Amino acid sequence: MPTDERLTGSRREPLGPVSRVPMREQEPAVRTSNFAEVPFGYSDEEARIEANRCLGCRKAPCVAACPVAVPIPTFISQISDGAFAAAARTIRQANSLPAICGRVCPQEDQCEKECLRGRRGEALAIGHLERFAADWERRGGRIEAPARKPETGRRIAVAGSGPAGLTAASELAKEGCSVVVFEALHELGGVLTYGIPEFRLPKAIVRQEIADLEALGVKFVRNFVVGRTETVDRLLGPDGFEALFIGTGAGLPAFLGIPGESAIGVYSANEYLTRSNLMKAYQAGASTPILCGRRVVTVGGGNVAMDAARTALRLGAEVSTIVYRRGEAEMPARAEEVRHAREEGVVFRTLANPVAVIEDGEGFVRGLTCLQMELGEPDASGRRSPKPVPGSEFEVDCDIVVVAIGNRPNPLISSTTPDIRVSAKGTILANPADGRTSRPRVYAGGDIVTGAATVIRAMGAGKAAARSILEDLAGTR
Amino acid sequence: MSQILRKEKLAPDIFRMRLSAPLIAASRHPGQFVILRATPDGERIPLTIADACSEAGWIEVIVQVAGAGTMRLSRLRQGDSVADLVGPLGQPTRIKRYGRCIGIAGGVGIAPLYPIAQALKAAGNSVTIILGARSRDKIILRSEIEGWADEVLLATEDGSAGRKGLVSDVFLDLARQGRTFERAVVIGPAAMMRAVSKLTLGQGIPTVVSLNPIMIDGTGLCGGCRVEVDGKIKFACVDGPEFEAEGIDWEPFMRRLRSYQDFERQTRERESCRLMNA
Structure with missing residues (x-):
């Protein structure tokens, strides 16, 4: 096999190791009994070693693959020079939530996928380094608010304080707009707060990133349901806002539609995670309960399913099982999430499709009947579609079933605002490139437009919509 | 705040x-x-x-x-x-001119029934209200309702006010007298709504109930408040809380209300201890 000396270790050009600096993590046996974050993050030294692996490509394919176009080679070289604060500032110019993205972005499908390093050996650990820079800045306790242009007097409303809304708010505030973000729940952050567990994204980080936006002048209003507390017409009425960005997310959980699904102990992943994350049901003395269960089955193969299965272990489950109807290769979850789950002892039963929840005499879950599946031809999504094997029914013993098979869009705004057009699926129709909807002065982005996707895609959409808002407003007054 | x-x-x-x-x-x-x-x-x-x-x-x-x-x-x-x-x-009540309306409330169910019945009255309907409680001292809002309702009938389990018995007994009395209604609104504990709506539907009266399931966010996010109506999963928080009684699958709905009864008992005990010591 021919080897490329430049990449393999190299006499002539010492380009460093082919493998990335691994990130230290809590041991699996330890971490399943706490909710603390699993990876520890790089030390200064580790970060510099890893940053040194960057080839500094002139064309920087990594930047093109980033939905918010973070100037990656610039911040990496700043890290390798030890200019950590400068690196953080560089990221912040393009990405208002770096500590979050460094943790939950699927870098392996974006920037790191295009990294030339990845052709021979491992791609540069861009996500780890982004996290490092953001954490370093946060630990220093002195986060420099990005420059804010002079006040324009423009008033913009944002519905939803998840990744799309926070990003749109940040972009608009930097341009001197006065921005108010409305959140339906009693805590800010949307899916970052109610959905992603503490062990993957500590809430202190979410709060800090939101505090940074407040420092930038963004105002937040909690307990306000746009469409209900006030209608869109009213918000955009005289003396109201000049534009509205809708980033209300993919709210409504889908269910399997199988017998027994209303048994006690069947949760949507949203409910299970909301009880644990938002309502802190895992803490002793919490006012909101959660049924813990000894044997928990999570149905689904995405990141949310991994979050639920790993939460179950931390809530004391003896066995936590993922049931997924396709094969492991078809799982939409990030490889890292699957690895973490497996290390922690989550059992994977792939090619298994639930057909009924079994109840005990009292209405509680006792098990899940599944059918064995086999993979057939690729379907519309390009994944091989599963087909049931006749007569292959089997039972999985469990007392909790968590359904993590996706979400439908939240109808609250579209149902109260008839002139915002929606698709047959209920997603708001908005141009993906600029966020414009069928109604003037109303923009939308994130899961409410695309259906369930990623944090960074939602952020990209928030950023694009913010640009359109500024463009459209520039033509008025 | x-x-x-x-x-x-x-x-x-x-x-x-x-x-x-x-x-x-x-x-x-x-x-x-x-x-x-x-x-x-x-x-x-x-x-x-x-x-x-x-x-x-x-x-x-x-x-x-x-x-x-x-x-x-x-x-x-x-x-x-x-x-x-x-x-x-939640969705507002569909208010229109039905004709003769009857509102039947069990216990604190009169609280949600009150604004609905008032709106029905304002829309030109005649409104009969049946209020039920365990005893006279547990009947609330009586004088307020008597101010505008066409008729207010009481039922108490111990007979301390109105008819001795249940709201369903009062309703059956009316039915026996040949009274008819074009719309019924029934609100109270789940078992009461199930039993009473069965009677009103049995008399051919289209009946709406207001469900009170376990919910967290109230905006459609958690799905904890799901209820099967006409064979489809509905969320009480965004599709309800009112549903036509006819289509409701009561058995699983009532079962799910008991999901946390152990936890509730424990926290209630803990909380009342704090109250005693306070």
């Missing part, structure tokens, strides 16, 4: 709370609810808006002390604030 403008006891363990909430007061319709948290670490408690005044900017809720959350809420006083208040949530 939302300030408690007034608090009054209506019956043992039942109180009415007036909260400052100008935006909710201005946008709410009969049939809708709010979610509040008494304290920053409290649970989210869904409560129907029993009354509201948009000019003065307040809403009223009626609370029956049942679990730890409502116990904590009951300890707040006039002038205090609740940590969180959000709304209005």
Whole structure:
């Protein structure tokens, strides 16, 4: 096999190791009994070693693959020079939530996928380094608010304080707009707060990133349901806002539609995670309960399913099982999430499709009947579609079933605002490139437009919509 | 934060709370609810808006002390604030001119029924109300309703007021007298709604009920409030809380209400200990 000396270790050009600096993590046996974050993050030294692996490509394919176009080679070289604060500032110019993205972005499908390093050996650990820079800045306790242009007097409303809304708010505030973000729940952050567990994204980080936006002048209003507390017409009425960005997310959980699904102990992943994350049901003395269960089955193969299965272990489950109807290769979850789950002892039963929840005499879950599946031809999504094997029914013993098979869009705004057009699926129709909807002065982005996707895609959409808002407003007054 | 403008006891363990909430007061319709948290670490408690005044900017809720959350809420006083208040949530009641309407309420179910029945009256319907409770001292809002309803009938289990028996007995009396209605609204505990709506539907009266399932966010996010209506999964928070009684699959709905009964008993005991020691 021919080897490329430049990449393999190299006499002539010492380009460093082919493998990335691994990130230290809590041991699996330890971490399943706490909710603390699993990876520890790089030390200064580790970060510099890893940053040194960057080839500094002139064309920087990594930047093109980033939905918010973070100037990656610039911040990496700043890290390798030890200019950590400068690196953080560089990221912040393009990405208002770096500590979050460094943790939950699927870098392996974006920037790191295009990294030339990845052709021979491992791609540069861009996500780890982004996290490092953001954490370093946060630990220093002195986060420099990005420059804010002079006040324009423009008033913009944002519905939803998840990744799309926070990003749109940040972009608009930097341009001197006065921005108010409305959140339906009693805590800010949307899916970052109610959905992603503490062990993957500590809430202190979410709060800090939101505090940074407040420092930038963004105002937040909690307990306000746009469409209900006030209608869109009213918000955009005289003396109201000049534009509205809708980033209300993919709210409504889908269910399997199988017998027994209303048994006690069947949760949507949203409910299970909301009880644990938002309502802190895992803490002793919490006012909101959660049924813990000894044997928990999570149905689904995405990141949310991994979050639920790993939460179950931390809530004391003896066995936590993922049931997924396709094969492991078809799982939409990030490889890292699957690895973490497996290390922690989550059992994977792939090619298994639930057909009924079994109840005990009292209405509680006792098990899940599944059918064995086999993979057939690729379907519309390009994944091989599963087909049931006749007569292959089997039972999985469990007392909790968590359904993590996706979400439908939240109808609250579209149902109260008839002139915002929606698709047959209920997603708001908005141009993906600029966020414009069928109604003037109303923009939308994130899961409410695309259906369930990623944090960074939602952020990209928030950023694009913010640009359109500024463009459209520039033509008025 | 939302300030408690007034608090009054209506019956043992039942109180009415007036909260400052100008935006909710201005946008709410009969049939809708709010979610509040008494304290920053409290649970989210869904409560129907029993009354509201948009000019003065307040809403009223009626609370029956049942679990730890409502116990904590009951300890707040006039002038205090609740940590969180959000709304209005849920679909408004469909109000139109049906003709003769009958509202049947069990216990604190009169709180959600009150604004609905009032709106039906305002829309030109005649309104008969049947109020039921265990005993006379547990009947609430009676004088308020008598102010505008065409007819108010009472039922108490011990016979201390009105007919001795259940609201269903009063309804059957009316049916035997040949009284007919074009619309029934039945609100109370799940078992009562199930039993009474069976009777009203049996008399051919289209009947609506207001469901009170376990819910967290109230915006469609958690799906904990799901209920099967006409064979389809509906979320009480965004599709309801009112549903035509005919299509409701009561068995699983009532079962799910018991999901946390052990936890509720424990926290209630803990909370009442704190109350005793306070």
